[in-house]
Amino acid sequence: MGRPNEAVEALLQEFADLLAITNGEPYKIRAYENAARTVAGYPVDVSGLDLRGLREIPNVGKSIAEKIIEYFATGHVAALDQLREEIPAGVRELVTIPTLGPRKAMILYSQLGIASVDQLEDAIHSGLLEEQHGFGPKTAANLLHGIELLARSSGRVLLDEAMAVAEEVTRALSAHPACLTCAYAGSLRRMRETVGDVDLLAASTDSGPVMEALTHLPLVGEVIAHGPTKTSVRTTTGLQVDLRVVTPQSWGAALQYFTGSKEHNIRVREIAVRKGLKLSEYGLFRIDDDALVVSETEEAVYAKLDLAWIPPTLREDRGEIEAARTGRLPDLVTIADIRGDLHTHTDLTDGTASLTDMLAAASARGFHYYAVTDHAKSLPMQRMTDEKMLAQRDRLRMLADTTDLELLHGTELNIDPDGEVDWDGDFLAGFDIRVASIHSRFGQPRKAMTRRLVRACENPYVNVIGHPTTRKLNQRPPVNADFDAVFEAAAATGTAMEINSCPDRLDLPDDLILRARQHGVKFAIDTDAHAVAHLDNLRYGVGTAQRGWLSADEVINAWPLDRLREFIAAKVARLAPVGAGARRARQGRH
């Protein structure tokens, strides 16, 4: 189980889901959903709050606060237990089938007694479903199709896969003569860590041919919906792509609308309503006479609502609207700010490219400096030795004259279960920079895992904690640790937290970045490249950093090299035991 806030989030979300199935009031359902989201993102541990403290959380009123109190006092919420009794778990599972929402799920359960996906499948095959009022043959076929999709897909795909599809389709549609502009929107534009479907937007005065062009692209496996303003297809790999075509005049309003998030848009629309305006994908209109106010650019739409333009990566209703209103939006770190990569590999360990190939690729990217950080000796499979590491260092020093990059010799250390790393201080001191990461024993109990990470931070020579949660998206959960304690140690010792750009890692995740920066932690946005192509993943790490509201000043590899070296030296100076040499030198002065 995660932190108490996440437990409460799950609780409130389940409550909302069950209310929806039992025909609860729509606004009550939304109230629980809103509360679930705010509690999850609330920086204070809710288990330590009293009724008064809980009610200070936005969207948490008397009723929800009391349920949270009840949960921490007894481990249960009576009202939730009652709903659970009414609705079997299988019925909640039904609403995960595409095209099957809470209303139909409730009809299936109350009229036909269907309480699981399997039972639904049986009911369709036996013809029972079609006897039910409102369920025709097409509905039955859609449900079967949905069940099949559910069975073979894990749902959301990684950013790089979605990006590849989006870029291929936008490139193809942009080349179409009827298409004036084409761009991707949705969670992909917001750089969420995974993407459910790809939302595309095109501007055209003649939508038909553009829609038609999409349905005929080679990567399209099936056409799901095909109307005059919206077309949905599924790629041969199972990813859904939605295309909306709007007039060029509506471009800004449409881009704003389809970028989301849904929660962000609800807030923006509420602001519009309070100003006597109505915002839709077609523009911002006056409510009284339907007159168009603005629509051509996102900037103009936000400006008319007295808001600064909000970067898509911030549009999650996590305080960005208030910040836009008061001129306090962060100056977000960008790819152009990144001066060097601090975590990369070569074929000396498990990389696939040679040192010279990696350096050439890094130089071509325009980096100022570049750290080579092959695995240290404790991972047996890497066959690293002191001699090989020192030989690599010599080679790197010799290559210094052949490149415009400032070369740093580093290593990726392994944090063992006790928090120790591969080498002692004397050997570690020979590196320019040291990343330290967990590579095994992911299942340690919370207390031991926390101590493990804190001890790594306390090592005077460890400069960056690599992929701190070690999660793999869609594969492996994050380690269980008290990350607030880890961040506190990181901030106190001058240890940066990595934002690993691998699309299956994106680690730290955005929510932990937000928490870490409250402790004053610094960050390193690295690619952890094991091949030349991986250097291109940097944009996903930067996107994740933006979602964590980071500015360039908080990112150590956005700093000039001198400042980065000072950061590294300062930790050693503060924490390293004074060596024999230094002691002698000091005695000599007296």
Added chain:
DNA sequence: GCCGTTTTCGGCCCGACTGTTTTCAGTCG
């Protein structure tokens, strides 16, 4: 159920597509 620089009551975002219910409900984003 929550919320208040119009309000402690009366609001709470908006539109497209599908399938089937020939006038609209459900789902989705």
